[in-house]
Amino acid sequence: MKQxxxxxxxxxxxxxxxxxxxxxxxxxxxxxxxxxxxGGHVFPCALTIGTYAAVKKRDDNLLRFVxxxxxNSRVDSSLDDLTPSEAAGWTNYPKGVVWAFxxxxxxxxxxxxxxxxxxxxxxxxxxxxxxLEVLTGYMLKSxxxxxxxxxxxxxxxQYSENNYNGMNCGIMDQFASAMGKEDNAIFLNTAxxxxxxxxxxxxxxxxVVTNTNKKHKLTDSQYNARRSSCEAALAELQxxxxxxxxxxxxxxxxxxxxxxxxxxxxxRKAKHAVYENARxxxxxxxxxxxxxxxxxxxxxxxxxSLRDDYDVTGIxxxxxxxxxxxxxxxxxxxxxxxGFGGCTVSLVRDEAIDEFKEKVxxxxxxxxxxxxxxxxxxxxxxxxxx
Ligand code: GLA
Numbered sequence: 001m002k003q004x005x006x007x008x009x010x011x012x013x014x015x016x017x018x019x020x021x022x023x024x025x026x027x028x029x030x031x032x033x034x035x036x037x038x039g040g041h042v043f044p045c046a047l048t049i050g051t052y053a054a055v056k057k058r059d060d061n062l063l064r065f066v067x068x069x070x071x072n073s074r075v076d077s078s079l080d081d082l083t084p085s086e087a088a089g090w091t092n093y094p095k096g097v098v099w100a101f102x103x104x105x106x107x108x109x110x111x112x113x114x115x116x117x118x119x120x121x122x123x124x125x126x127x128x129x130x131x132l133e134v135l136t137g138y139m140l141k142s143x144x145x146x147x148x149x150x151x152x153x154x155x156x157x158q159y160s161e162n163n164y165n166g167m168n169c170g171i172m173d174q175f176a177s178a179m180g181k182e183d184n185a186i187f188l189n190t191a192x193x194x195x196x197x198x199x200x201x202x203x204x205x206x207x208v209v210t211n212t213n214k215k216h217k218l219t220d221s222q223y224n225a226r227r228s229s230c231e232a233a234l235a236e237l238q239x240x241x242x243x244x245x246x247x248x249x250x251x252x253x254x255x256x257x258x259x260x261x262x263x264x265x266x267x268r269k270a271k272h273a274v275y276e277n278a279r280x281x282x283x284x285x286x287x288x289x290x291x292x293x294x295x296x297x298x299x300x301x302x303x304x305s306l307r308d309d310y311d312v313t314g315i316x317x318x319x320x321x322x323x324x325x326x327x328x329x330x331x332x333x334x335x336x337x338x339g340f341g342g343c344t345v346s347l348v349r350d351e352a353i354d355e356f357k358e359k360v361x362x363x364x365x366x367x368x369x370x371x372x373x374x375x376x377x378x379x380x381x382x383x384x385x386x
Contacts, residue, residue, distance in 0.1 A: 001052055001117065001119065002021050002052065002386055004068065004117060005021060005052050005053075005054045005068065005115060005116075005117050006019060006021070006054055008054075008066070008068040008115050008117065009054040009066075009113070009115040012066045012074065012115055013056075013064065013066075013113045013115070015056075018056050019054050019055065019056045020054070020055055020056070020139075020142070020143070020385060021052060021053065021054050021055075021385065021386045022052070022053050022055065022135055022138055022139045022142065022383065022384070022385055022386065023050055023051070023052045023053075023135065023383065023384055023385075023386045024050050024051055024131045024132070024134040024135035024138060024177050024178070024382070024383040025046040025047050025048065025049065025050035025131055025176075025177050025180050025380050025381070025382065025383070026046070026047045026049055026050045026051075026120040026126040026127045026128060026130070026131045026177065027044045027045065027046050027047060027126065027127045027130065027131075027172075027173055027176035027177055027180070028044065028045060028047060028126060028207070028209055028336050028337075028343070028345050028377060029042060029043065029044040029172060029176070029336045029337060029345070030043045030044065030045065030185055030200075030283070030299070030336075030345060031043050031276075031279060031280050031283045031298060031299055031302050031334070032044075032172075032276060032277070032279075032280035032283075032302075033276060033302060033306055033310075033334075033335070033336070033337070033339075034226060034230075034272065034273060034276065034306070034310055034312065034338075034339075035170075035190065035247060035273055035276050035277045035280065036169075036170025036171055036172040036188075036190045037168070037169070037170035037190075037227050037230065038190075038230050038234075038245050038246040038247050038273040038277070039190055039191035039244055039245025039246065039247035039248060040189075040190060040191070040245070040246065040247030040273060040276065040277035040280065041187065041188065041189050041190065041247065041277055041280040041281060041284075042170075042172045042186075042188050042190060042280065043185050043186070043187055043188075043198075043280055043283065043284060044172055044173075044175075044176035044185065044186055044188075045176065045180065045184065045185040045186060045200055045379040046176050046177055046179075046180020046181070046186075046379065046380050046381065046382060047120075047126065047180075047377055047378070047379065047380055048377070048378045048379070048380035049118075049119045049120050049126070049377075049380075050118065050119070050120060050131045050135075050177070050380075051116055051117070051118040051120065051128060051131040051132050051135050052116065052117050052118065052135075052386065053114055053115065053116045053135050053136070053139055054114070054115045054116075055112050055113065055114045055115075055139050055143060056112060056113050057110050057111075057112050057143055057144075058110050058111045058112055058113060059110055060110065060111060061078050061079040061080055061110065061111045062076065062077075062078055062079075062111040062113075063076070063077045063078060063079060063091075063094075063095065063098070063111045063112060063114075064076050064077075064111075064112075064113045064114070065077070065090075065091045065094060065114050065115075065116070066114075066115045066116075067090060067115075067116050067117070067118075068115060068116070068117040069116075069117060069118055069122070073089075073090065075087075075088055075089060075090075075091040077091065077095060078111065079098070079108055079110075079111050082095060082098060082099040082102065084096065084164050084165065090132075092164060092165055093129055093132045093133055093136070093160075093161075093165065094114060094116075094132060094133075094136040095164070096133070096160035096161065096163075096164030096165055097133050097136040097137050097140070097156060097157060097160045098136070098140065099160060099164055100156045100157075100159050100160040100163075100164065101137070101140055101146065101156065104156070106140075106144070106146045106148075108140070108144055109144070112143065114136075114139070116132065116135070118131070118132070121211055121373070121375075123214075123215070123341070123342070124209075124211050124342055124343055125336070125337035125338060125339075125341065125342020125343050126209070126337070126342075126343060127173040127176070127177060127337070129161065129165075129167075129173075130157060130161070130169075130173035130174045130176075130177050131177050133156075133157030133158075133160060133161060133174060133177075134153050134154065134157050134174055134177040134178045134382075134383050135383060136157075137152075137153035137156050137157055137178075137383075138150075138153060138178075138383035138384075141153070142385060150178040150179055150382060150383070151175070151178065151179065151193060153174070153178045153383070154171055154174040154175040154177070154178040154179065155171065155174075157174035157177075157178070158170070158171045158173075158174045161174075166220070167220050167223065167224070168223070168224045168227050169223070169338075170190060171188075171190055171193070172188070172190065173337075175188055175193070175195075177382065177383065178382055178383060179195070179382055180379075180380055180381050180382040181197050181379075181381055181382070182379060182380055182381045183199060183200060183201040183378075183379050184197040184198060184199055184200055184379065185197070185198050185200040185379065186198075187284050190247070191244065191245060191247055191248075198284060198287060198288065200287075200379055201379075202292070202347070204349060204350050205292070205331065205347055205348065205349055205350065206347075206348050206349075206350060206353060206376050207345065207346075207347060207376070207377050207378075207379070208345070208346045208347075208348050208353070208356065208374055208375070208376055208377070209336070209343045209344070209345055209346075209374075209375045209377050210320050210324075210343055210344045210345075210346065210360065210372050210373070210374050210375075211342070211343045211372055211373040211374075211375070212316035212317060212320060212341050212342060212343065212344075212368075212372055213370060213371065213372055213373060214314070214316045214340075214341035214342075222312070222340055223338050226269060226310065226312065229265070229266050229269040229270075230246060230269055230270060230273055232266060233246070233261045233266045233267065233269060233270035234246055234270070236260045236261045236262065236266075237249075237257055237258075237260050237261065237270070239260055240257050240260045241253075241257050241260075246270055246273040246274050246277070247273070247274075247277045249274050250274075250278060251274055251275050251278050254270070254271065254274040254275075258270070258271070268308075268309040268310075269309065269310060269311075271305075271309055272305045272306065272309040272310040275305060275309075276302060276305060276306075279298045279301060279302055279305075280298075282294075282298055283295050283298040283299070286298065292331055292347070293331065295331070295332060295347070296330075296331035296332025296347055297332065298332070299331075299332030299333060299334045299345075299347070300321075300325060300332050300333065300334060302334045303317075303321045303333070303334035303335055303344075306334070306335055306339060307321075310339075312335075312338065312339030312340055313335055313339055313340075314339070314340055314341065315367070315368070316341060316364075316368055316372075317335040317339065317340075317341070317342070317344060319363065319364055319367050319368060320333070320335075320344045320360060320364060320372060321333045321334055321335060321344050323359060323360045323363040323364065324344065324346050324348075324356065324360055326359070327348075327352055327355055327356055327359060327360070328352060329348055329349035329351055329352020329353075329355070329356070330346055330347070330348050330349075330352060330356060331346075331347040331348070331349065332346065332347050333345070333346035333347075334346075353376070356374075357374050360372070361374070
């Protein structure tokens with residue numbers, strides 16, 4: 001990957017001297033979906049796949065970008081013009097991070113040339129954008145000597161995505177990418193960013209990510225709409241109880257105050273956020289106690305809630321999860337990430353992997369009309385120079 005990247009850099013920019021290479025991972029979330037903008041808990045892990053960049057500081061203000069993943073990706077811009085634009089396309093992600101650094105007083109003295117290449121499947125919902133944001137932040141820290149922690153990189157990445165790219169995501173994806181640790185999942189409380197690592201290397205069990213390969217996604221607008229519903233529900237609940245986020249309520253507490261939410265649909269959305277947070281706490285407890293079957297059941301219940309109450313699955317994700325549940329060696333299976341497409345994550349016993357791929361693959365093709373793709377994933381570390 002590094003070789004290809006360096007060659008691509010040289011081909012595009014005409015030099016290779018002094019170029020440095022960096023990497024930041026994508027993520028998969030095991031449980032705790034749509035809880036991160038509600039002050040709840042999440043349980044993601046960083047992947048060994050992600051985004052790589054080759055970069056060199058310039059001695060003028062130019063910012064030149066190229067992606068080796070697609071044609072005609074070259075965009076030239078400048079530190080003097082850091083406003084988002086349609087023409088900037090994919091470079092709005094790295095530019096947004098530069099903008100967010102500058103907004104925090106970390107001004108770049110010069111521009112840079114940057115070539116990127118990623119091995120996260122496009123549109124898979126495994127956080128290629130968060131990995132590009134964290135990668136850019138890590139690169140700026142290393143090249144310009146900015147004094148920022150990896151947690152800062154997550155916060156800056158999320159800030160730029162919210163305020164530069166108009167996607168009101170929570171902190172989970174950027175945090176998972178920035179704080180990833182090999183063979184560990186991250187149990188994060190998004191209310192205060194306290195977290196702990198939990199070992200996730202499981203004997204005889206694989207983490208399988210299955211991509212719906214669904215082409216058209218309208219994720220951003222629907223995602224922002226879900227977030228607004230939760231915020232409206234929170235405001236209604238705050239008229240009857242003293243909470244900062246939906247994640248402050250246990251399911252029992254929620255049941256007592258839920259009538260303050262006037263709209264049925266909004267009440268279901270809030271219910272998901274509250275119950276999903278409780279499931280996440282229980283799932284981590286189950287994992288620590290070695291009770292994998294309990295962990296798996298909570299994964300399945302998470303999918304049902306995302307399907308029936310939060311309305312973010314769709315026939316593709318439902319087919320994958322529901323077919324997986326039929327197989328004996330599947331401990332748990334659920335959609336992961338924002339939803340509407342993207343991937344499921346499943347815990348599958350080694351001996352059931354072939355059957356899983358065969359049966360889920362065939363049923364999916366039959367019902368949806370095209371193939372899904374399986375990846376057996378490994379849990380990797382956070383950003384680094386490579
Ligand atoms: C997307 C967002 C995250 C999180 C998930 C849903 O991946 O970027 O912040 O909200 O959806 O859990």
